[in-house]
Amino acid sequence: MMIRILVILLLSLCVVTSGSAGTLDRVRQAGVLRCGVASSGLGLSTMDESGVWRGFFPDMCRAVAVATLGKAEAVAFVEVGAENRFAVLRDLAVDVVMDATTWTQERERGQGVAFPVVYLFDGQALMVHRSLKIATLAQAGAASVCVVDGTMAASSLESWISRNGARLVVKRARSTEGALGAFFNHHCDLYSGHRLALHGQRAQNAPNAGDYLILPDVIAREPLAPMVRSDDPGWEGVVRWTVLALLVAEEKGVTSANAAAQKSIGDAETRRLLGSSPGFGQDLGLDNDWALRVIGKIGNYGEIFEQNLGRRSGLRIERGANALWNAGGLLYAPPLGG
Incomplete structure (x- = not known):
């Protein structure tokens, strides 16, 4: 009986230690981002015939993986549904949920989760x-x-x-x-x-x-947003600014094809985005080139939208509210400068 109690105590201690450590540290130690996704339909999130998750939401998972680990393939996709998407996050089974979850005050208050930023209106x-x-x-x-x-x-x-x-x-x-x-x-x-x-x-x-x-x-x-636990504001910031960096890149005309060149020839905000300014990633716990990697490997927001949902996809959905603010939409990021 005593041995059993000790085992239970040790397991409990491991869970507490894992939960209290920062999510970014856990992701780096594991070398993989655990990303919750749901089968939301073609263009948003679906598994193809070879077992690979495709769509807007899986690409957002890959963007965070590139920002934190440097590799788009460093994602362990965990399928979630309406019945368990909050629980798997609270229980530390995933690091972030990227699906069609609507940001509401009641969910933020009652589910122990945070919504870093709206990525689809x-x-x-x-x-x-x-x-x-x-x-x-x-x-x-x-x-x-x-x-x-x-x-x-x-x-x-x-x-x-x-x-x-x-x-x-x-x-x-x-x-x-x-x-x-x-x-x-x-x-x-x-x-x-x-x-x-x-x-x-x-x-x-x-x-x-x-x-x-x-x-x-x-x-x-229905403002749709990534979902993280509410007890880790540092990780919330990493997810938020990964999405916002994609928006800044689109506004500045930085694409997967020209990101490396724009690092030295773009305007001051573009150069900061792409890591030319020292300390850009410091407050997030990231290196200076994190956004450059994300844009170079995944693309800017417009590239991700058009490839999965828009003109370069079979769906051909108009951007509408999900266009940038200067193109008649609702999307824009705060300025990067101080």
Whole structure:
């Protein structure tokens, strides 16, 4: 009995020590970033036939790995879902979650997590069978809607129905796969989720993508953000500035092709971004060239978006709110200088 108690105490001590150490230190000691991703659909996050995770969110994982470890391949992808994405983070099973999680005050306050920065501005929308001849949500009447339980989509849909006195019938499923399967098999008339995800899910999962229409209605705002534990502000800063560096790079015209050259010929902020100014990475616990590596190996924000979701992808989704501030969008980073 005494030996068993000692073993339990030792294991507990190991967990406490691991949890109290900084996440950046743990990542470096392990030589790998554990990144939680969900199967969100083509363009956002999906595993290809060879078992490699592809999409906007996996590329954000790779960006953080390059910033901290120097290698895009230094990522251990951990598949998460709506039912466990907060728990795996709190339980130290992953270092960061990169998926379509909506940043809310309630989640930040009650789940022990932090949202470093918005990386996609999205909205909740609905997809419908074209055969039903529904062109807008106002024409849906008492149609049934499939939605994933335990998500913002479910609660926002219920709120919208209550506010508008709509007659929609909500059908909840335990997983994205379950909800989409029910929808495509005609067990419900509509499916509701993040608008960006609907494009990829239609392209990837529909028997015939042309048979399904994404309605123009947007019923809730959905600012999507990476998720880290709330007890490590240093690591939160690393994730935040990795995303922001991608935005600065796009604004400055720094791409994966020209990043090395821009280090010496760009303006003062560009040179700082790319490591010409001493101490750029010091406050983050990184070296000066961390952003140069990220942009050179992964690309700037625009390159990542266009390759996975935009004009260079099969989805061809317009940037919209996810364009830079000087191109009609909502995205911009704070200045780098002091």
